[in-house]
Amino acid sequence: MDRWDRGPNLPDQAVLVDLANRRFHFFWIEIWPHEFYFVAGLLIMAGLGLFLFTSALGRVWCGYACPQTVWSDLFMTVERWIEGDRNARIRLHNAPWSLRKARLRGRNGWSGC
Structure with missing residues (x-):
């Protein structure tokens, strides 16, 4: 038994434009002009x-709800928790290298550049 068996003398294709008989077969639907x-x-x-x-x-x-937005919000929350708010991060970026700056920036690279 064929999946698209439409009866005797009818096509058994899933999608067929039958111009001779002016019909359009789309899966289980038969559409007339x-x-x-x-x-x-x-x-x-x-x-x-x-x-x-x-x-x-x-x-x-x-x-x-987009995963990229959720991930970015999570990343910014952790960054804010570790390095402080925006002003603190700018001050940290402009400050000369110290042990504290190396500890805070050492793992996450040059964020803020």
């Missing part, structure tokens, strides 16, 4: 839905 308005309407609604979904919820993903 007068039904393409519905297909076009569904595609337009899907495009608008994708646009509205990404414009509404894309900022939530990119701003708060």
